[in-house]
Amino acid sequence: MNAKAAPLLRVDGLTKHFHTSKNLFGKPTHTVKAVDGVSFEIGYGETLGLVGESGSGKSTTGRLILRLEEPTAGQVHFEGQEIGKLSSSQLSPIRKKLQVVFQDPFSSLNPRLRVGDSVGEPLQTHGLVSGGSDKRDKVAALFRQVGLDPKFMDRFPHQFSGGQRQRIGIARAIALGPKLIVADEPITALDVSIQAQIVNLFLDLQEELGMAYLFIAHDLGMVRHLCHRVAVMLRGRIVEMGSTEQVFANPQHPYTQALISAAPIPDPDREALRRRIPYDLVPPPPGAVLREVDPGHWALSAA
Amino acid sequence: MPLLEVKDLTVRFDTGGGTVHAVSGVTYALEPGETLGVVGESGSGKSVHVLSMLGLIPKPPGRIAGGQVIFEGRDLLTMPEGELRDIRGKKIGVIFQDPMTSLNPVLTVETQIAEAITSHGLMSRKAAKARAVELLDLVGIPEPQKRVTQYPHQFSGGMRQRAMIAIGVACEPKLLIADEATTALDVTVQAQILDLMKDLKKKLGMAMIWITHDMGVVAGLADNVQVMYGGRIMERGPSRAVFNDTRSAYTWGLLRSLPDHSEGRVYETHTPGQAKKRPRLQQIAGAPPDMTNPPPGDPFAPRNPFATERCHREVPPLVQARDAAPGHLVAAWYDLPQALLTNPTGAVPAAAGEAA
Numbered sequence: 140m141n142a143k144a145a146p147l148l149r150v151d152g153l154t155k156h157f158h159t160s161k162n163l164f165g166k167p168t169h170t171v172k173a174v175d176g177v178s179f180e181i182g183y184g185e186t187l188g189l190v191g192e193s194g195s196g197k198s199t200t201g202r203l204i205l206r207l208e209e210p211t212a213g214q215v216h217f218e219g220q221e222i223g224k225l226s227s228s229q230l231s232p233i234r235k236k237l238q239v240v241f242q243d244p245f246s247s248l249n250p251r252l253r254v255g256d257s258v259g260e261p262l263q264t265h266g267l268v269s270g271g272s273d274k275r276d277k278v279a280a281l282f283r284q285v286g287l288d289p290k291f292m293d294r295f296p297h298q299f300s301g302g303q304r305q306r307i308g309i310a311r312a313i314a315l316g317p318k319l320i321v322a323d324e325p326i327t328a329l330d331v332s333i334q335a336q337i338v339n340l341f342l343d344l345q346e347e348l349g350m351a352y353l354f355i356a357h358d359l360g361m362v363r364h365l366c367h368r369v370a371v372m373l374r375g376r377i378v379e380m381g382s383t384e385q386v387f388a389n390p391q392h393p394y395t396q397a398l399i400s401a402a403p404i405p406d407p408d409r410e411a412l413r414r415r416i417p418y419d420l421v422p423p424p425p426g427a428v429l430r431e432v433d434p435g436h437w438a439l440s441a442a
Numbered sequence: 443m444p445l446l447e448v449k450d451l452t453v454r455f456d457t458g459g460g461t462v463h464a465v466s467g468v469t470y471a472l473e474p475g476e477t478l479g480v481v482g483e484s485g486s487g488k489s490v491h492v493l494s495m496l497g498l499i500p501k502p503p504g505r506i507a508g509g510q511v512i513f514e515g516r517d518l519l520t521m522p523e524g525e526l527r528d529i530r531g532k533k534i535g536v537i538f539q540d541p542m543t544s545l546n547p548v549l550t551v552e553t554q555i556a557e558a559i560t561s562h563g564l565m566s567r568k569a570a571k572a573r574a575v576e577l578l579d580l581v582g583i584p585e586p587q588k589r590v591t592q593y594p595h596q597f598s599g600g601m602r603q604r605a606m607i608a609i610g611v612a613c614e615p616k617l618l619i620a621d622e623a624t625t626a627l628d629v630t631v632q633a634q635i636l637d638l639m640k641d642l643k644k645k646l647g648m649a650m651i652w653i654t655h656d657m658g659v660v661a662g663l664a665d666n667v668q669v670m671y672g673g674r675i676m677e678r679g680p681s682r683a684v685f686n687d688t689r690s691a692y693t694w695g696l697l698r699s700l701p702d703h704s705e706g707r708v709y710e711t712h713t714p715g716q717a718k719k720r721p722r723l724q725q726i727a728g729a730p731p732d733m734t735n736p737p738p739g740d741p742f743a744p745r746n747p748f749a750t751e752r753c754h755r756e757v758p759p760l761v762q763a764r765d766a767a768p769g770h771l772v773a774a775w776y777d778l779p780q781a782l783l784t785n786p787t788g789a790v791p792a793a794a795g796e797a798a
């Protein structure tokens with residue numbers, strides 16, 4: 140790859156503040172800095188894992204990239220274009236290349252649509268099906284790709300278990316052959332054997348189609364298996380970022396160390412012995428900056 | 443005397459597409475203070491089996507087709523709804539995956555926690571509000587005084603989950619049923635909550651049914667593990683026994699599909715776009731059964747490389763496994779340790795296909 144070419148995604152100083160209460164004069168009295176100056180890149184065909192504290196701003200970061208949320212500050216560049224500057228018609232072709240799989244399988248599907256129609260909807264919107272039977276064929280293929288029996292196409296979301304619904308969501312996301320999928324805890328609700336299938340599917344799609352992922356997850360074992368690089372978030376900031384191996388084998392920030400030591404191990408004997416490194420959840424000091432501790436390995440430290 | 447006895451619990455859903463055999467003949471006992479980890483395939487009836495014992499499945503299409511659930515000497519399945527409602531939330535705390543029982547978007551978190559306490563007449567409104575702050579603190583929500591007056595949409599996914607946990611334990615129940623309660627949490631918060639649960643268990647003698655997909659959580663928390671597939675219990679026993687001396691081919695496949703977690707494992711560094719194929723996880727071949735038309739025998743037989751002819755015909759009973767720890771039960775016509783001697787990787791026999 141040409142080193143000068145723009146990465147698939149570049150996020151620059153991305154910031155999002157929520158004002159949760161207002162005083163008599165309508166002035167905000169309490170501000171949540173959900174995302175606080177986050178910067179990173181994702182290359183073509185790359186998987187960046189985003190892990191960290193619940194409430195640290197991982198989903199908000201994903202939503203900002205997808206433009207489901209307006210940033211307070213900062214930019215999102217997709218294939219070299221700053222998407223904040225684009226009109227909605229200019230944004231449309233980018234939407235096709237930028238898809239999402241949500242955390243919550245219950246709210247991401249329209250309860251009144253047959254699941255086959257939900258999956259086929261993006262194909263139809265973008266004029267990629269030539270008729271009813273073509274749509275059924277393409278949807279059936281997508282169902283098979285995510286490990287669902289195509290005969291479930293005519294059922295409604297409430298007739299599926301949580302895990303089955305999440306698979307439907309993934310089928311919908313991959314329908315348009317996107318370049319980047321923001322996957323917000325896509326396997327959290329799935330049972331272990333289906334997690335393996337979906338993670339393998341992510342790898343297959345990546346090898347076949349060069350798809351990139353922003354993979355938001357809590358399961359560090361899976362992150363380690365799937366991701367090329369990892370970023371760790373705490374209170375709206377990235378506290379550490381590097382290759383998966385750098386971050387897992389040589390964690391620098393105390394929060395990363397605490398996080399890794401808290402990951403449960405599927406072995407009762409080792410679980411009985413595991414010692415957690417405690418971390419007092421203090422927000423990173425305001426002046427702290429990411430410093431490169433090793434080539435490509437960054438950790439937050441006081442200015 | 444067991445705290446909870448589930449006897450032959452059988453649940454069906456009558457849908458346009460046929461009758462879903464969601465739970466079939468589930469039988470087990472839970473001792474006071476016991477933590478039972480329930481794992482299994484998606485759609486295997488884990489949620490429905492607990493929802494149905496609490497009177498929380500929609501009827502219709504749901505229907506209890508048989509069985510009893512004895513809690514403190516009384517059958518929950520035949521109890522008047524009013525009494526069951528009082529047990530729910532008070533003696534049996536619940537933390538559910540299902541949005542039906544989750545947070546109300548138009549009420550503050552404080553109101554919802556306080557309501558959970560006052561509706562059982564346990565405290566005054568004022569005391570309950572103070573308790574709400576305490577509970578949020580207990581489940582590790584920062585700045586609980588500020589957060590308690592917010593609405594659910596102002597919480598992150600994990601914070602909402604923690605608010606649900608606070609409601610679940612608000613009345614210090616005898617039994618806590620948790621369905622994917624910590625799945626949405628980061629592992630530090632999860633560890634903190636699991637510690638809290640172990641604490642409550644010690645302090646109150648609380649028993650737990652902990653439904654999860656996370657085998658690591660089960661390994662760290664559960665005294666006993668129950669593995670479900672196709673609406674049935676496939677294997678049940680002390681955690682160590684189930685993990686280290688696995689007897690069900692489904693459990694075996696499940697454990698094998700996890701990413702390698704062996705100590706000292708070195709991961710290769712991968713470069714995006716590299717031609718080299720990256721390692722895949724072991725999958726269990728095939729798809730889960732259509733529960734409107736379950737296989738006549740062992741529900742896992744069509745995907746089981748060790749299945750015998752009898753597995754395809756006849757449902758195996760859940761019985762003590764041969765030469766296994768006491769209380770280690772398995773539903774299998776095949777003998778897994780024996781089968782692994784000749785087929786250690788679970789290769790599918792050449793002649794076997796989809797046909798059963």
Ligand SMILES: Nc1ncnc2c1ncn2[C@@H]1O[C@H](COP(=O)(O)OP(=O)(O)OP(=O)(O)O)[C@@H](O)[C@H]1O
Nearest residue numbers: 298299300301302455464484485486487488489490
């Ligand atoms: N309201 C309903 N109508 C029809 N079928 C239902 C309904 N609720 C559940 N089912 C079916 O009952 C079976 C058991 O579902 P259940 O939700 O208990 O699975 P689960 O083991 O909890 O799965 P998951 O791990 O995905 O949460 C599934 O086949 C599901 O499709």
Ligand SMILES: Nc1ncnc2c1ncn2[C@@H]1O[C@H](COP(=O)(O)OP(=O)(O)OP(=O)(O)O)[C@@H](O)[C@H]1O
Nearest residue numbers: 157173193194195196197198199596597598599600
């Ligand atoms: N609409 C909103 N209004 C007010 N605050 C919000 C809103 N959405 C998110 N927040 C706050 O922003 C912060 C980050 O939330 P976000 O959902 O991005 O966290 P997360 O890292 O995805 O957490 P989790 O792992 O629990 O899903 C939290 O403190 C949350 O309460």
Ligand SMILES: [Mg+2]
Nearest residue numbers: 197198242599
């Ligand atoms: Mg989130």
Ligand SMILES: [Mg+2]
Nearest residue numbers: 301488489539
């Ligand atoms: Mg469930």
